[in-house]
Amino acid sequence: MAESSEYVVVGAGLAGAATAWQLASQGHDVTILERTVPASHDGSSHGSARIFRYAYPDGFYTRAVLESKALWDELDRASGLELITPAGAVDYGPERDPEHLARVLAGAGIEHELLSAAQARSRWPQIHFDTPVLWHPGAGVIDAESSVKAMIDLAVQHGARLLTGWNVTGAEKTGAGYRVVSAAGERIDAGNVIVSAGGWLPSLLGELSLPAGFLAGLPEITVRQEQAYHFRYRDEKPWPTFIHKSSAIQTYGLPGGRDAGFAGQKVAEYNGGKFIPSAAAQTGLVDPENRGRVVDYVRKYLPGLDPEPYAEATCLFTNTPTEDFVIDRAGNLTVLSPCSGHGAKFAPLIGQWAAGLAIGTGDVPARFRQATARISTR
Numbered sequence: 001m002a003e004s005s006e007y008v009v010v011g012a013g014l015a016g017a018a019t020a021w022q023l024a025s026q027g028h029d030v031t032i033l034e035r036t037v038p039a040s041h042d043g044s045s046h047g048s049a050r051i052f053r054y055a056y057p058d059g060f061y062t063r064a065v066l067e068s069k070a071l072w073d074e075l076d077r078a079s080g081l082e083l084i085t086p087a088g089a090v091d092y093g094p095e096r097d098p099e100h101l102a103r104v105l106a107g108a109g110i111e112h113e114l115l116s117a118a119q120a121r122s123r124w125p126q127i128h129f130d131t132p133v134l135w136h137p138g139a140g141v142i143d144a145e146s147s148v149k150a151m152i153d154l155a156v157q158h159g160a161r162l163l164t165g166w167n168v169t170g171a172e173k174t175g176a177g178y179r180v181v182s183a184a185g186e187r188i189d190a191g192n193v194i195v196s197a198g199g200w201l202p203s204l205l206g207e208l209s210l211p212a213g214f215l216a217g218l219p220e221i222t223v224r225q226e227q228a229y230h231f232r233y234r235d236e237k238p239w240p241t242f243i244h245k246s247s248a249i250q251t252y253g254l255p256g257g258r259d260a261g262f263a264g265q266k267v268a269e270y271n272g273g274k275f276i277p278s279a280a281a282q283t284g285l286v287d288p289e290n291r292g293r294v295v296d297y298v299r300k301y302l303p304g305l306d307p308e309p310y311a312e313a314t315c316l317f318t319n320t321p322t323e324d325f326v327i328d329r330a331g332n333l334t335v336l337s338p339c340s341g342h343g344a345k346f347a348p349l350i351g352q353w354a355a356g357l358a359i360g361t362g363d364v365p366a367r368f369r370q371a372t373a374r375i376s377t378r
Helices: 014-025 059-079 098-108 117-123 144-157 198-207 212-217 288-301 344-359 370-376
Strands: 003-010 030-033 050-052 084-086 089-092 113-115 133-136 140-142 161-163 168-173 178-182 187-195 222-232 241-245 250-255 264-269 274-276 311-319 327-330 333-336
Touching (some): 003 014, 003 178, 014 030, 014 333, 030 144, 030 187, 050 250, 098 113, 212 370, 222 288, 327 344, 327 370
Parallel strands (some): 003 030, 003 187, 030 161
Antiparallel strands (some): 178 187
16 A cells, blocks of 8 residues: 655755745645655755845846745744855846846845946956946855755654655556656655656656646746856955856856865856756766856956866756746646756745645746646636
């Protein structure tokens, strides 16, 4: 006879861990199924360095960051940790439109400055700025792996079960809910299932007993194998996080923290990796052409870094065409959040949205429920 649970969360990355924390803290019976271990190194939530920022061209996301920050503060209090290290952020480049970003932050009441390129260079001589620069000091660096573990620990303290080495291969509809099955033949009966499988989602969607109309209404979900590189600091100057966007390349960077031995800046090309069918197809091999583009960029724009990377790694971005998340539900099965490279900062809020949707007590922004919207307009 299969085990049973009121709620089963598939995937113990940032979004899944946050959902489990929210559900368990409200007294629900929760089981977390993780293919390997929480924040696994072949997923999207490992390591110590993700950007936390407020600057978005769309004010919806800036307001959502404010909501998320309140939940990060709650997580810090509950865990006794500081999961976001202050660093500030600079946004610049001819395609980044720092003036527009400044207007968005002003509308949300978020502290910021709009600097000329010369003013910014005098403050951060280690960076070559080519346009005016938006600075907002409230940005920082999220320790993703520690955040996952903190939320899982809190969920377990509230009674959740964590099962590792549980490789979900499908969810079969039953009269009362779903039977979740693994590659090893394990089974768990669930009243509700929340699937937060990251880069494994494209290959899993067809095995989830979802209605054909719902599947057809989901946005296209693609997976990229991205690359990130660590470059040593030439001196002791403090580094902000940055996003630099031009017609030729979009890059981002942030202090690498524990991942980089606290010795360098993590720099990457945004969506510069190759498409793969799903996470199962990742190779872990860095693309030499991508490395060359990023090294050339560092030589040109980041004089405060040694332009030879001393460490490098691959990671996964699971994207939608609009870079909006997916938090949608059919029956008692919730499909959760390909986060398009910018979801880490929203993790506690995504968990709150997903938990509310699964329970039936919360509202999810309509832009994240495209499949439901398309079905309801037919």
